[in-house]
Amino acid sequence: MVYLVVRMKGTVNVPRWANLTLDNLHLTKKFRATIIPENEQSLGMLRKIKELVSWTSVDNDFIKEFIEKKGRISSSRLVTTTNAENVERNNNNNDSIITENKSQNVDLSK
Helix, strand or coil: CEEEEEECCCCCCCCHHHHHHHHHCCCCCCCEEEEEECCHHHHHHHHHCCCCEEEEEECHHHHHHHHHHHEECCCCCCCCHHHHHHHHHHHCCCCCEEEECCCCCCCCCC
């Protein structure tokens, strides 16, 4: 299982320590989402910034569907069905996947 984390607040009047934590989670913009592993370190980071983000635990089926529709990774390529499976497999190795809910056709970039 992993956490789906969405940044709900903007960047104005956010303390430096919270910005640092948000940057480590790749949550640099409002309504950006990331998928992180479900462990004690991640939960500690989420509790630290609980006023700025919202999170839930999700299963692998939801992750695959979410990545295919809205997924971005660090390169400029589109997520396809074949590389969505690779991203899901790599996510088990504690990689972050960044998504943004702005349009139906979202390309891959960090």
